[in-house]
Amino acid sequence: MQQQNEVRFASPENGAPEPLNRPEEMRAIRQAMDEGKNPLTATDVPRWEDQVGVSRIVNRRVLEFEVLPTPAQVLSDLPLNERAQELVARSRDEIRACLYGQDDRLLVIVGPCSVHDPTAALDYARRLAALKADLDDHLLIVMRVYFEKPRTTVGWKGLINDPDIDGSCNIRKGLLLARRTLLGVLDEGLAAATEFLEPTSPQYISDAISWGAIGARNTESQVHRELASGMSMPFGFKNATDGSIKPAADSCFAAAFEHHFLSINLDGRVISAETKGNPDCHLVLRGSSHGPNYDAASVAQALADLKASKASGPSEHGLIIDAAHGNCGKNEVREAEVVEEIAARVAAGEQGILGIMMESFIEGGNQKAAPLDQLVYGKSITDKCLSWNTTEQLLRELAHAVAVRRWK
Secondary structure (H helix, E strand, C coil): CHHHHHHHHECCCCCCECCCCCHHHHHHHHHHHHCCCCHHHHCCCCCHHHHCCCCCCCCCCCCCCCCCCCHHHHHHHCCCCHHHHHHHHHHHHHHHHHHCCCCCCEEEEEECCCCCCHHHHHHHHHHHHHHHHHHCCCEEEEEECCCCCCCCCCCCCCCCCCCCCCCCCCHHHHHHHHHHHHHHHHHCCCEEEEECCCCCCHHHHHHHCCEEEECHHHCCCHHHHHHHHCCCCCEEEECCCCCCCHHHHHHHHHHCCCEEEEEECCCCCEEEEEECCCCCEEEEECCECCECCCCHHHHHHHHHHHHHCCCCHHHHCCEEEECCHHHCCCCHHHHHHHHHHHHHHHHCCCCCEEEEEEEECCCCEECCCCCHHHCCCCCECCCCEECHHHHHHHHHHHHHHHHHHHCC
8 A cells, every 4th residue: 555655646767746636637626626516526537545445535625735845855955054043042032031021122023914025025124124233222123924824714824825826825835935034034133933823834944933923813722832832932822812811821821831742843754742841931912803902901901810820931020912903903003003002101111011013014004915916015915014114113112112111
């Protein structure tokens, strides 16, 4: 059975992986689907499961498999240089220091809602790096570099899933583009932050990430708690979409413990993984379906909830506020107002605000997803973002707020 399977997936001439079906077979399958038919019964296309004697009860709804390069291959072809490795290690320590109150700078995670154009993302990174140099005494700036997008229903799932933004879903290309983008961000001297949606893609990019996030839709997920428990950087768990804090607090507690679970290693082999636990998990307030939760009363209540929970580590010192999403109603004008309000509260000495998240790009607002040649350069195709000019102004306000707080 194994030998027949290998014949189907590998070329005997060069060992390169072959697609599950030949081009003409794929055309027949897609034609049947376009006509609303079941390709399993409407075509004579053979299935490798049948050829090797596996019952037709498996993979009834899987159209195609493509064998991708292993994480080890990608990391070997696109390695972090020594300077990038030092930046990642140092920035992770700096973020921890902010989260534990050992560094009084404000942690600022800022960048596009999602990266769809690596060229524009690196253009943004160059601007942010120059500003970071001016504000580094007051702000610890980390660039938001998000490649995977959770969807409420359906839609563009991010650069890794569909880099050409045309439904072709060339994941091989997306993985390589994502890693090259991260290397470019690091080359500009910026640490990177991202959200992890599933446990496979981190094997390809996590060595280049200084701060990780688990989104509101996944904050109760056992899989994501296990994932966070083995990651080498601080992790923020967002409050649930209904606004509840307890799921995120429980996740911070659970992720700090050892876990055993199925995973893959850098060679792409399925393994039984054992993690040490991640003590650097913390809460991110992102608003909810019922409205914002960045106001002083909501922050105070969240801090009280964290204190009453089993969460420890950064949760004993404070939290991060996401000025976007439910805290601004996905309105970039309102997002700017939220950041200004938070800056004023930081300047006034309000306790517990360790950092802030902002969605920002070169151009303000957003546009409908489409292939790159149909898009406005530097403008989001997911949530609305602050423009660069507004972002620069707001970052300077936040830096001034930290300076004022120090004099109190």
